[in-house]
Amino acid sequence: MSPRRSYDQYCSAARALDVVGDRWTLLIVRELFAGPRRYTDLHADLPGVSTDVLASRLKDMERDGIATRRRLPPPGAAYVYELTPRGRRLLPVLRALGEWGADDLGERRPTDAVRAHWFALPLLGALEGEGLVEVRLEEGDFHLHVGRDEEPLYGDGPAPAEPDARLLLSAATCTAVARGETTLADAVREGRITVTGDGTLAKALREG
Known part of the structure; x- marks a missing residue:
């Protein structure tokens, strides 16, 4: 295990970056919010990371x-x-980074990898209820x-069980929601999202 590099600054932001500022670390955290x-x-699910770097980052995170x-x-x-309680406290950080970076998504580049679940955190932030x-x-x-x-x-x-709601939509609509260009309710009204199901969440989205 390599020694942890440090900015050697008595600042909480610098201390945080000492721990999570290395390339790939926060994206590994993103993946671990799916559970073990x-x-x-x-x-x-981390295309582009080498096996050596991934192993090193995981050891550092432990x-x-x-x-x-x-x-x-x-x-x-x-x-x-899996994430520890300290690791789970990074959720607001990831959400804030996602919101901050949404404007830079633009058009998907030919070299861009994509996984459907990468839209999970933005959609979680847009959904209300439980x-x-x-x-x-499509992805x-x-x-x-x-x-x-x-x-x-x-x-x-x-x-894994009967959901309260099923949403059928495109990655472009997910991106628009993440960028604040539309809301889930507006996208449903405009026909960009099809909602099925009888749960409270489904009814709220159809009536919103």
């Missing part, structure tokens, strides 16, 4: 108390990484645990 993840899953590694009980018996929401994009499906402040906040694939 295997190393192979993290590597698959050392700094952001993440922990544990072995699943049989029949899984695999090692997974419940399970399934989101369907894939994911689900959201709305109204929760602890992991998992979201997950890949269809909802």
